[in-house]
Amino acid sequence: MTNEKQWYLSKTVWASVATVVLSCSSFFDVSLDRDIQAHLADTIMQFLTALSGIIAFFGRLSATTLISRKEI
Known part of the structure; x- marks a missing residue:
């Protein structure tokens, strides 16, 4: 991988953020009232x-580019 891209263009970063948010959903009291x-x-x-x-x-x-920490 020789190409770079901004962190927010990474599918891996966004999927990881989604994983963390979903796994922490109980902290935000995400639930429904009835058992079913x-x-x-x-x-x-x-x-x-x-x-x-x-x-x-x-x-x-499948990534073909590096994630860059450079600011816009």
């Missing part, structure tokens, strides 16, 4: 967390 709704919400959160992790993994594997 709570189970559904938990399942959706787990699925989205796994999906964002997969995107981060494949994003890094």
Whole structure:
């Protein structure tokens, strides 16, 4: 990899941010009132967390440019 890009253009960075936010959703009291709704919400959160992790993994594997820490 010889090309560079800004950090905010990285699929890996955004998928990692999504993973952290989704895994910390319980800190923000993200839940539904009823049992069935709570189970559904938990399942959706787990699925989205796994999906964002997969995107981060494949994003890094398919990356062709380096992330630059240079400011605009």
